[in-house]
Amino acid sequence: MARAAYTQLHGHFHHPSGPRGLWANRTALTCAIFASIGGLTFGYDQGVIANVLVMRDFVGRWPIGPWEKGMMTAVLELGALLGALAAGVLADRYSRRHTILLASVIFVIGSAIQTLSQSIPHLITGRAIGGIGVGALSMLSPLYMAEISPPEVRGSLIALEQLAIVSGVVFGFWFGFGTRNMDGSISWRLPLGIQLIPGIILGLGCLFLPPSPRLLVLQGKLEDAKKSLAYLRQRDADDPVLREELLSMRLEALLLSRTSSETPAKSTSIVSAWSVLFSKKYLRRTMIGVGMMFFQQWSAINALLYYGPTLVESIGLGAPTSGSGPSTSMPADEGGDKAGSPTNLLVSGGIGIVQLVAVLPAIVFIDRLGRRALLRGGSVVMGCAHFAIAFLIYQFSSDWEHHQAGAWAAVVCIYIFTLAYGLSFGPVGWVLPSEVFPLEVRSKGVALSTASNWTNNFIIGLITPPLMAYSPAITFITFSTTCFLAYLWASRCVPETAGRSLEEIGRLFGDGGGVLYHGVDSSQFGPIEVRGEERDGLLHRGSGGRRDMRSMIEAELRAEMGLDGA
Numbered sequence: 095m096a097r098a099a100y101t102q103l104h105g106h107f108h109h110p111s112g113p114r115g116l117w118a119n120r121t122a123l124t125c126a127i128f129a130s131i132g133g134l135t136f137g138y139d140q141g142v143i144a145n146v147l148v149m150r151d152f153v154g155r156w157p158i159g160p161w162e163k164g165m166m167t168a169v170l171e172l173g174a175l176l177g178a179l180a181a182g183v184l185a186d187r188y189s190r191r192h193t194i195l196l197a198s199v200i201f202v203i204g205s206a207i208q209t210l211s212q213s214i215p216h217l218i219t220g221r222a223i224g225g226i227g228v229g230a231l232s233m234l235s236p237l238y239m240a241e242i243s244p245p246e247v248r249g250s251l252i253a254l255e256q257l258a259i260v261s262g263v264v265f266g267f268w269f270g271f272g273t274r275n276m277d278g279s280i281s282w283r284l285p286l287g288i289q290l291i292p293g294i295i296l297g298l299g300c301l302f303l304p305p306s307p308r309l310l311v312l313q314g315k316l317e318d319a320k321k322s323l324a325y326l327r328q329r330d331a332d333d334p335v336l337r338e339e340l341l342s343m344r345l346e347a348l349l350l351s352r353t354s355s356e357t358p359a360k361s362t363s364i365v366s367a368w369s370v371l372f373s374k375k376y377l378r379r380t381m382i383g384v385g386m387m388f389f390q391q392w393s394a395i396n397a398l399l400y401y402g403p404t405l406v407e408s409i410g411l412g413a414p415t416s417g418s419g420p421s422t423s424m425p426a427d428e429g430g431d432k433a434g435s436p437t438n439l440l441v442s443g444g445i446g447i448v449q450l451v452a453v454l455p456a457i458v459f460i461d462r463l464g465r466r467a468l469l470r471g472g473s474v475v476m477g478c479a480h481f482a483i484a485f486l487i488y489q490f491s492s493d494w495e496h497h498q499a500g501a502w503a504a505v506v507c508i509y510i511f512t513l514a515y516g517l518s519f520g521p522v523g524w525v526l527p528s529e530v531f532p533l534e535v536r537s538k539g540v541a542l543s544t545a546s547n548w549t550n551n552f553i554i555g556l557i558t559p560p561l562m563a564y565s566p567a568i569t570f571i572t573f574s575t576t577c578f579l580a581y582l583w584a585s586r587c588v589p590e591t592a593g594r595s596l597e598e599i600g601r602l603f604g605d606g607g608g609v610l611y612h613g614v615d616s617s618q619f620g621p622i623e624v625r626g627e628e629r630d631g632l633l634h635r636g637s638g639g640r641r642d643m644r645s646m647i648e649a650e651l652r653a654e655m656g657l658d659g660a
């Protein structure tokens with residue numbers, strides 16, 4: 095009976111996703127919204143720094159060249175890369191919440207140093223330290239959200255990370271825009287200092303969040319896990335549905351401890367703990383996590399964000415540029431009064447707003463339409479938009495003045511691209527890596543995927559200016575090609591994870607570990623072949639002793655927990 099109740103409540107077809115499902119899971123929703131403050135810090139920095147680096151007082155005080163300006167972005171990204179990887183280890187060793195606390199403290203220290211900077215080295219140091227916090231939070235928030243979410247709304251809840259990031263971008267951009275004309279250093283100290291507020295709120299508040307029930311199960315703290323799950327689902331601890339969910343988590347953890355001599359999460363050797371991600375068992379998932387972030391970044395969202403205004407100016411719209419041909423510097427390199435140039439507003443500010451608008455339907459539909467459908471549709475539209483921009487540049491760049499319609503068409507394409515990205519690779523980029531890894535390697539898998547985000551973000555920042563200098567048309571053809579490759583990757587390599595429990599997703603990769611209830615149309619498995627047959631709502635694998643071990647452990651657990659079916 096309990097099994098039927100569980101299937102009915104958590105099954106793919108019965109439980110509502112979208113707003114109704116979100117409302118039904120409002121405790122998990124509230125916790126996810128709070129945890130998403132981690133994403134806010136990340137986006138805010140991105141939004142604000144473009145404005146800070148061109149503020150009158152800032153430029154007058156420290157007349158720095160492009161090299162130092164590039165450093166400002168680069169040190170944060172490199173710090174974030176380190177932070178994400180370090181958090182992958184600490185999140186298992188201590189807990190998700192305590193690592194969030196530590197990351198928030200580091201972020202606050204970094205932000206304070208930036209705010210109080212008396213010299214450029216201070217600022218760079220502050221950004222490196224702050225970057226460690228930003229990077230750690232950028233992996234911890236989605237990881238925590240994935241582990242507290244019920245399957246039917248997990249996509250929506252993790253997509254809140256993207257909502258937080260882009261809200262941060264928009265708020266940071268417009269706040270910096272608003273203070274830019276203030277007299278003195280307050281114009282830039284204020285927007286840098288304001289980020290202390292979310293950092294402190296997250297650091298203090300995270301200890302009040304319920305701990306991840308999945309991690310507690312892995313650590314053998316079953317009573318605590320039950321309590322946390324009961325709180326998150328707002329159900330009685332003895333509720334059969336709750337016990338079924340707990341059972342599936344315990345089953346996964348037990349299978350893990352009985353089938354592997356050493357739990358990677360507890361592995362003493364750093365090298366073996368990470369190298370396990372490249373073992374045969376996990377390689378496919380690692381490729382999905384790392385590939386997801388690779389393609390998210392190579393869609394070139396940040397290239398447009400950083401270099402969009404320059405591009406638009408080079409095609410003859412907005413503020414006039416000095417010199418001929420496309421300038422390849424970041425908008426920040428262009429000198430004090432360009433911060434408020436119509437182009438900067440139109441593109442940098444506009445791209446943030448379009449991302450923000452697009453992520454809202456994505457949150458509603460990501461669990462209904464599925465991740466794969468969004469990725470496949472999004473990549474095609476993005477690829478076509480880049481291609482159209484390349485074509486327009488190729489066709490008209492020698493004489494934009496007499497082809498204003500063509501120039502405007504390019505701007506429209508930038509927005510179409512951003513809309514498609516905001517509905518697909520933006521949010522799904524954070525969702526997918528958090529769900530494909532099983533518990534034993536989840537934090538490291540998410541850390542490595544997040545590290546892929548920061549590394550590729552860094553590479554794009556580095557190569558876009560010389561590539562644009564060489565040929566803007568070729569630049570866009572390159573990005574168009576990576577988007578079409580992303581389509582092939584999504585079609586061939588990404589399984590549909592929507593609506594499945596994290597334990598169930600392991601089955602899509604042939605783990606055989608942990609899935610209790612299937613109840614999902616197997617045609618949705620995508621290209622990943624699941625060998626076995628379905629009986630009694632259970633997917634039975636065709637071969638191997640693991641299935642037997644699973645049924646054995648399941649029977650043991652059912653007996654111990656007093657659940658039917660034992």
Ligand SMILES: O[C@H]1[C@H](O)[C@@H](O)[C@H](O)[C@@H](O)[C@H]1O
Pocket residue numbers: 140256259260263390395396399449520521523547551
């Ligand atoms: O998902 C985010 C978001 O789309 C940001 O705007 C972008 O700058 C980041 O690199 C990306 O990871």
